[in-house]
Amino acid sequence: MAHATKDLSALARTDYELEPPLVQGGLTFHDITELVSQHTEKKTPKAWWAAFSVAFLGMLTLIAMLAYQVWNGVGVWGNNIPVGWGWPIVNFVFWVGIGHAGTLISAILFLFRQRWRTSINRAAEAMTIFAVICALIFPTFHVGRVWAIYWTLPIPNQMEMWPQFKSPLLWDVFAVSSYFIVSLVFWYVGLIPDLATLRDRAVLMGRRLRAKILGFFALGWCGANRHWRNYEKVYMLLAGLATPLVLSVHSVVSFDFAVSIIPGWHTTIFPPYFVAGAIFSGFAMVVTLMVIARKAYGLENVITVDHLEKMNIIMLVTGTMVGFAYITEFFIAWYSGVPYEQYAFINRATGPYAWAYWIMMSANLIFPQFFWIKKLRRNIPFMFVASIVVNIGMWFERFVITITSLHRDFLPSSWDYFVPTWVDVLTLIGSFGLFFTLFLLFLRFVPMVAMAEVKGVLPEADPHFYEMHGDGHSRPADVQVNRGRSS
Amino acid sequence: MPQIFSRKTNRLPALSLAGSVFGGVLAVFLVWYYFSPEFYEVGYAPEQPVPYSHRVHVGKLGLDCRYCHGGVEIADKAGIPSTQTCMNCHGQILTESPRLQAVRDSWATDQSIEWVKVHHLPDYAHFSHASHVNNGVGCETCHGRIDQMDVVRVVKPLSMGWCLECHRQPELYLRPQSEITTMGYQPPADYIERNLERIRKEGIRPPTNCSACHY
Numbered sequence: 215m216a217h218a219t220k221d222l223s224a225l226a227r228t229d230y231e232l233e234p235p236l237v238q239g240g241l242t243f244h245d246i247t248e249l250v251s252q253h254t255e256k257k258t259p260k261a262w263w264a265a266f267s268v269a270f271l272g273m274l275t276l277i278a279m280l281a282y283q284v285w286n287g288v289g290v291w292g293n294n295i296p297v298g299w300g301w302p303i304v305n306f307v308f309w310v311g312i313g314h315a316g317t318l319i320s321a322i323l324f325l326f327r328q329r330w331r332t333s334i335n336r337a338a339e340a341m342t343i344f345a346v347i348c349a350l351i352f353p354t355f356h357v358g359r360v361w362a363i364y365w366t367l368p369i370p371n372q373m374e375m376w377p378q379f380k381s382p383l384l385w386d387v388f389a390v391s392s393y394f395i396v397s398l399v400f401w402y403v404g405l406i407p408d409l410a411t412l413r414d415r416a417v418l419m420g421r422r423l424r425a426k427i428l429g430f431f432a433l434g435w436c437g438a439n440r441h442w443r444n445y446e447k448v449y450m451l452l453a454g455l456a457t458p459l460v461l462s463v464h465s466v467v468s469f470d471f472a473v474s475i476i477p478g479w480h481t482t483i484f485p486p487y488f489v490a491g492a493i494f495s496g497f498a499m500v501v502t503l504m505v506i507a508r509k510a511y512g513l514e515n516v517i518t519v520d521h522l523e524k525m526n527i528i529m530l531v532t533g534t535m536v537g538f539a540y541i542t543e544f545f546i547a548w549y550s551g552v553p554y555e556q557y558a559f560i561n562r563a564t565g566p567y568a569w570a571y572w573i574m575m576s577a578n579l580i581f582p583q584f585f586w587i588k589k590l591r592r593n594i595p596f597m598f599v600a601s602i603v604v605n606i607g608m609w610f611e612r613f614v615i616t617i618t619s620l621h622r623d624f625l626p627s628s629w630d631y632f633v634p635t636w637v638d639v640l641t642l643i644g645s646f647g648l649f650f651t652l653f654l655l656f657l658r659f660v661p662m663v664a665m666a667e668v669k670g671v672l673p674e675a676d677p678h679f680y681e682m683h684g685d686g687h688s689r690p691a692d693v694q695v696n697r698g699r700s701s
Numbered sequence: 702m703p704q705i706f707s708r709k710t711n712r713l714p715a716l717s718l719a720g721s722v723f724g725g726v727l728a729v730f731l732v733w734y735y736f737s738p739e740f741y742e743v744g745y746a747p748e749q750p751v752p753y754s755h756r757v758h759v760g761k762l763g764l765d766c767r768y769c770h771g772g773v774e775i776a777d778k779a780g781i782p783s784t785q786t787c788m789n790c791h792g793q794i795l796t797e798s799p800r801l802q803a804v805r806d807s808w809a810t811d812q813s814i815e816w817v818k819v820h821h822l823p824d825y826a827h828f829s830h831a832s833h834v835n836n837g838v839g840c841e842t843c844h845g846r847i848d849q850m851d852v853v854r855v856v857k858p859l860s861m862g863w864c865l866e867c868h869r870q871p872e873l874y875l876r877p878q879s880e881i882t883t884m885g886y887q888p889p890a891d892y893i894e895r896n897l898e899r900i901r902k903e904g905i906r907p908p909t910n911c912s913a914c915h916y
Binding site for chain 1: 858
């Protein structure tokens with residue numbers, strides 16, 4: 215296997231028509247199945263338990279904080295006039311943003327036939343779903359009377375309580391919940407062939423209960439030609455359905471700000487700038503998680519440095535777009551000639567929250583510029599640090615937008631300095647606990663790489679592969695030419 | 702290899718589809734009925750510290766509502782009468798009655814009688830008795846036949862939808878100022894025309910915007 219990779223890299227250098235292989239190490243179909251399935255089948259590793267207990271503790275913290283908040287009211291948070299939207303909204307936008315990479319990878323890259331998505335799409339989609347769950351918690355509890363949250367849904371009732379369709383906050387309810395549902399369905403549909411693989415393996419291992427549970431979720435999949443045809447069609451349709459959602463969700467989230475009249479919020483650049491920022495932070499989170507997961511689960515040949523490099527390029531592009539938007543906002547503030555708008559932006563960069571602004575600027579605009587250097591783009595420790603820096607920066611972006619725009623009210627007598635409470639801090643930490651609890655459960659119980667799709671990008675998946683390579687029997691030694699595109 | 706599931710399992714997809722449609726409709730119905738004050742407020746009739754009977758005082762003796770609930774024409778709250786109000790009469794009538802012991806105790810000790818509130822509005826909904834009573838909404842319209850109740854009972858849902866019924870079409874519910882406290886009021890045949898005339902003349906425009914009540 216080792217010499218096969220060597221030959222390939224030699225080939226890739228001379229023939230620019232060929233891309234480097236998406237899967238390295240000369241893995242066969244069966245190797246992929248083994249590599250991915252075993253982690254859901256073997257005994258739970260100790261390291262998983264260690265990580266899970268920390269994450270679970272975080273989740274319990276979140277539950278405790280939310281219970282405390284429901285019992286005592288929103289006053290336990292730092293939100294107060296003039297900063298009526300404090301950390302809960304910052305955290306909401308932060309988590310929704312992270313939830314963007316998954317569906318971008320699965321839907322948009324699918325439609326653009328970016329075959330490298332196959333190694334990372336399953337985990338990225340799972341990340342999306344869990345991030346959206348974390349996001350939804352914040353506005354749900356921020357309404358104060360969480361037991362009345364069903365008022366946001368248009369359910370006929372005798373009170374004649376009906377949602378205000380003119381409010382962007384209501385658009386948010388629909389945008390985020392439809393995004394969540396479509397992402398979940400998309401993820402689940404993609405899972406069906408792999409769940410069937412696990413089911414069949416469970417039958418062979420004689421684990422009846424496991425086979426029943428997996429069989430229930432595999433919906434009777436048996437890999438028939440008709441199943442595959444239907445599956446491919448549904449997957450394509452869902453990708454088409456999810457694509458506009460990737461762009462619409464964060465646009466609608468940005469309307470929460472942009473539709474208001476607060477200087478610093480009331481700008482038309484918000485939707486594209488928010489979407490770019492969301493993709494930026496989402497990819498950073500995928501890199502953070504994948505760097506750890508590929509190491510911990512021995513998936514270096516499936517999630518290769520090439521994959522990580524491609525994600526780093528996306529971070530470089532979107533990070534620069536976000537930075538460009540920061541500068542454009544300043545330009546427009548000056549160009550508009552509106553003193554309030556100008557004040558809002560000068561105050562951002564030099565006022566009491568200048569520290570947050572410059573954290574944001576350096577982490578989001580300046581730091582990703584290191585990815586121009588190919589060596590750093592492919593350096594795993596560096597990209598790990600960079601992805602965390604980016605996510606810190608993106609959290610601060612939402613902090614800057616929300617807090618600094620509000621802390622200087624139209625009425626100077628209301629001006630104040632926002633300070634979060636311990637409940638704010640523990641709730642944010644707890645939301646990470648929830649996120650990692652869900653993600654660890656995913657790693658333990660669900661095939662973390664889309665096995666069926668990865669097999670589809672192996673050279674053997676090419677219908678002409680065996681004509682060109684011997685007698686029609688697969689032999690790992692034959693796998694020497696790995697074609698980037700199926701011809 | 703034997704199959705994991707029996708043949709019957711093939712019905713599951715159709716059943717789950719039918720179940721979710723049925724479940725959705727059921728959920729809407731359950732919310733529509735059970736999440737409403739129509740269900741959980743109407744019929745509430747708590748026991749009071751003094752067995753005061755509105756049937757006797759209003760129905761039999763003809764006491765005016767405003768004798769006890771004096772704030773009704775001038776304030777948001779109609780007001781609960783003080784012990785003094787009771788003692789105006791009961792200082793001379795039924796002075797020995799054991800049923801009035803709590804009133805006499807209150808009178809002697811200067812401790813208020815702790816009446817139990819019957820008609821609740823949420824704290825985020827502002828309501829003014831004065832602006833309703835002074836514009837043709839009778840007591841009976843919201844509180845029902847108080848003159849027939851030994852123990853006061855909630856008879857109307859007091860929900861937002863119920864408020865809006867009248868705010869949207871006040872001509873169906875208003876009565877002349879002289880009939881505000883009348884119990885069992887029978888409107889004349891042409892009451893809608895009369896009410897429309899009055900609404901036009903007095904400029905009665907009940908608001909239906911959110912901040913009319915929620916501020």
